[in-house]
Amino acid sequence: MTESKAESMTESEIARAFAECGALLNGHFLLTSGLHSDRYFEKFQVLQYPHLTDRLGAELAARLKRRLGFAPASATIRTVVGPATGGILLSHVVARHLGTGTRSLFTEREEGKMVFRRGFRLEPGEPVVVVEDVVTTGGSVNEVLSAVRSAGGQVAAIGLLVDRSGGRATAAWEDIPVEALLRLDIAAWPPGECPLCRQGLPLTERGSRHLR
């Protein structure tokens, strides 16, 4: 398999791709946190299209390569890790575009704790790229970082499709290079302060049902 020759995508092309597949929704949503928001990101609207996921994964892999400064022919990152469920698909495409021989692993919950199962192993000090589809609070990425370190690996970079935290989540990873294809600052309010409630707009519970 050869390295990806995908053309790079601009910020507006990426935003348009997310909007056109129906991932970025406008409305009045109840989030898992209990907050209300006027925008909601449904990641599986992206991930349901393999060609779109592949294109975005290629772009993310290209940016990670530039960021980490390794030539395609001598890729130093041999392992990509994402959290189940969406992170499995993203890890797979990013690993494919990082180069032949790159592994795609995933973490999953065992008794509530994010761990490697399925016989996945890391070499001591092995550099790993951690990927995630959407970051809201950064909680699940933090759990993957812990799982990688517990397994003996070293986190070389973090790659995200969407950082919807307005940069607040990624600021916590200041010592790790972070690449995000799209950065959004999505407003959210407590129900009592929600301007959309005041306007009488019907509330969609999509977020609370799909984000669990």
Ligand SMILES: [Zn+2]
């Ligand atoms: Zn509201």
